[in-house]
Amino acid sequence: MATFDFIVVGSGSGGSAVTRRLVEAGAEVALVEAGPPGFGVEELDDPARWVSLAKGAYDWGHDYAPTDRVLGRVIPIPRGRVLGGSTATNAMMWYRGHPLDYDRWADTSPGWSFAECLPAFKRSEDWEGGASDLRGSGGPLRITRSPDPHPVAAAMLDGAAEMGLPILDDPNGPSNEGGALSNLNISGGRRHSAADGYLRPILGAANLTLIADSPVIRVILNGDRATGIVHRLGGREVVSEARLGVILAAGAIETPRLLVLSGIGPEDDLKRLGIAVALSRRGVGQNLQDHPLVRAVNCRARVPMGRPRDNGGGTILNWTSDPALPQADLHAFPVQGRSAVPAVLDRYGLDGDLFAIGPGLMRSHSRGYLRVLTAEPEGPLEIQPNFLADPRDLAALCRAVEFVQDMVEGPAFAHLFDGHAAPSARLSGGDLEGFVRLACSTFFHTCGTARMGADDDAVCTPRLAVRGLRGLWIADASVIPDIPSCNTHAPVTMIGERAATFVLEDA
Ligand SMILES: Cc1cc2nc3c(=O)[nH]c(=O)nc-3n(C[C@H](O)[C@H](O)[C@H](O)COP(=O)(O)OP(=O)(O)OC[C@H]3O[C@@H](n4cnc5c(N)ncnc54)[C@H](O)[C@@H]3O)c2cc1C
Structure with a gap:
């Protein structure tokens, strides 16, 4: 001992x-x-391979329990089982959100306002843009931007501007609303x-x-x-x-x-x-929360997408589903190829050249729970995020899909967009809700x-x-x-x- x-x-x-x-x-x-320990394992170190790690040797292999709201589907919820935990298998995005997120924590947990959390954020960072009032440098975690964004990532920035959103130098800077190159935990082209x-x-x-x-x-x-x-x-x-x-x-x-x-x-x-x-x-086990993600809005591509760059994405977009909201609640990222849950693949086929955009809801209202089902150390769990239980979440995700389809139909994507693939057309009402239920997945943020x-x-x-x-x-x-x-x-x-x-x- x-x-x-x-x-x-x-x-x-x-x-x-x-x-x-x-x-x-x-x-x-x-x-x-x-x-x-997992050091030196190529499939972990290569930033473009993170999607394929789910259910593999370095994943706990959990699933969210099904509900009718997601059409009875089981949604896998990967968690890294290796030194570095989920940071060794995740999508490498470094994004701190909005100051109001933490100010809300302080309402019930004194000491956790954004101003009180900021020194710890800065202490952790080695941001390529250098130290400032809001960012840290010289800390343990290297944070970079894509040196050469993929064409889909670049088009998303132009598309954001066409949709009337600001283009930000840094989404972890003074404002997070708009389009920006992602902050990534990538160093020298390798996962960090x-x-x-x-x-x-x-x-x-x-x-x-x-x-x-x-x-x-x-x-x-x-x-x-x-x-x-x-x-x-x-x-x-x-x-x-x-x-x-x-x-x-x-x-x-x-x-x-x-x-x-x-x-x-x-x-x-x-x-x-x-x-x-x-x-x-x-x-x-109560108060379980996650962000629902529509995986994904897929589009036919005029040109092959080529080898994936960075983490397979490269940019982010933050905007509001309702102008009355005090902060952005919707978020999207590009995918340099097809992106679909099995049910979307079954329904739409999705062969050929494709790109995708994944819109998610970052101010979700639904709450779930986790129950331990046996006393065995690694026995079964019931993990229930209750995605779409709150009707506001479904409504916001429908608006997110509409926004993304508007954007890809605009001039910024004209050289890439060759028609809608999943959904295969513009949808409205119950059909649009049905697509969101079919494609609803997780942003992995349990x-x-x-x-x-x-x-x-x-x-x-x-x-x-x-x-x-x-x-x-x-x-x-x-x-x-x-x-x-x-x-x-x-x-x-x-x-x-x-x-x-x-x-x-x-x-
Ligand atoms: C596929 C995927 C993509 C994601 N993408 C992003 C992203 O791009 N950006 C982002 O910010 N977040 C992302 N996330 C979420 C983010 O990585 C996690 O929210 C965060 O890492 C959670 O940190 P944690 O310390 O709570 O748990 P984890 O990082 O999961 O660490 C828990 C650790 O505890 C170990 N452990 C568990 N049980 C035991 C036990 N009984 N005994 C010993 N050890 C145990 C695990 O093996 C693991 O190493 C993603 C997650 C996943 C899975």
């Missing part, structure tokens, strides 16, 4: 950041990761994951022990204090002890599972599973399942400590109270940075 000051469980966006900062502060840290940026430079540190290929089974509680973990290592169950505490950073699906397997969760669920109740917390807050139902405090326990913190996407209007790697990295500060001050 080994003993450390801190044990960090999981090495994704949150876990990598918290580990780096604890190690730099001189603490003795064990980082325990279920997946392998949280493992590359935060962990690789400290792997030789004497006070860091990396334990890979070692799934954690539960947290050990001694009275009201977390004192260690039980994890699998080389086919055996072993115990590792933490003098000062355990930080869960296993992500928004596995962290609530670990809480439940440790006896922390809704009392009824724990009893049903035959797990002794250590701490009744009915919020565990969060909120162990939310922070100052209220009694919150799972952790605004300083990320599990309420009612000592020595147990959460530093991943689970703690997000309200999904921000952006991809979630940047916000969770910021959470990891801040978690380290809280842990060092409060342990």
Whole structure:
């Protein structure tokens, strides 16, 4: 049995950041990761190959449960199972959203306004544009723009301007509404994951022990204090002890599972599973949020698309479904080829030269849940995002599809656009809603399942400590109270940075 000051469980966006900062502060840290190290694996490093990683060797292989609202379809929800977590398998977008996203967090979690989060965002960044009031440089994560955008990405910028949107130098700058070249975690043409940026430079540190290929089974509680973990290592169950505490950073699906397997969760669920109740917390697994994505609006292409560049996209577009909204709620990215869920492929065929645009809803109102179905460490889960449960979400996505079809019919796409492919024509009313239901997929931004807050139902405090326990913190996407209007790697990295500060001050 080994003993450390801190044990960090999981090495994704949150876990990598918290580990780096604890190690730099001189603490003795064990980082325990279920997946392998994954360095030097071509399919992970090549930025254009991320889509093919789902359900593969480096994915947990989860699915969202079906509902009638998405026509009974199962929607896969990939999560990286490798050092770097989902940042080793994701689409590499670095996007922080809108200041109001974080100001809303501060309504229920004092201390989390954008102004209070900004220093941690900047600390994490090595932005190619250099340091400014809003951006950081010299931090662990390299952030670049495409040196040579693909023609579809370039057309989307011109198309945005034709649709009356501003063209932004930087979507993480003073305004995010408009079209822009994406900020990407790509360095020298290769993926730059949280493992590359935060962990690789400290792997030789004497006070860091990396334990890979070692799934954690539960947290050990001694009275009201977390004192260690039980994890699998080389086919055996072993115990590792933490003098000062355990930080869960296993992500928004596995962290609530670990809480439940440790006896922390809704009392009824724990009893049903035959797990002794250590701490009744009915919020565990509730408040699950994700962004619905229409995958995708496909168009026939006049010319072959050629080899994919960058992350297969290259630009982003943010705009509002309703001018009365205080911030952009819709978001789209280009795809340098076909992009379709199986149901869309079955319906439309989609052979030949194609390009696509994926519109998504970044201020979704629907809320879901996660339920642990057995007490087995990697047993089945019911993961339900409730996509399109709120009629406002369906209406906004219909408007998004219409906007994208207007844009591709305009002059900016004239050299590329050769007709609609999926949907195969302009649609309206129930037909358009039917297409959105058929194509509704995920932006991969699962969060909120162990939310922070100052209220009694919150799972952790605004300083990320599990309420009612000592020595147990959460530093991943689970703690997000309200999904921000952006991809979630940047916000969770910021959470990891801040978690380290809280842990060092409060342990
Ligand atoms: C396909 C895909 C594309 C995406 N694209 C983007 C994008 O372009 N931009 C963006 O900002 N976001 C994107 N995201 C989302 C973003 O990557 C995640 O929201 C973010 O990385 C989550 O960080 P996390 O720390 O909460 O969890 P993760 O990064 O998932 O890390 C959790 C870690 O914990 C480990 N773990 C889990 N359970 C255990 C256990 N029991 N024992 C030990 N270790 C465990 C996992 O293996 C993993 O390494 C994408 C995600 C996916 C999957």
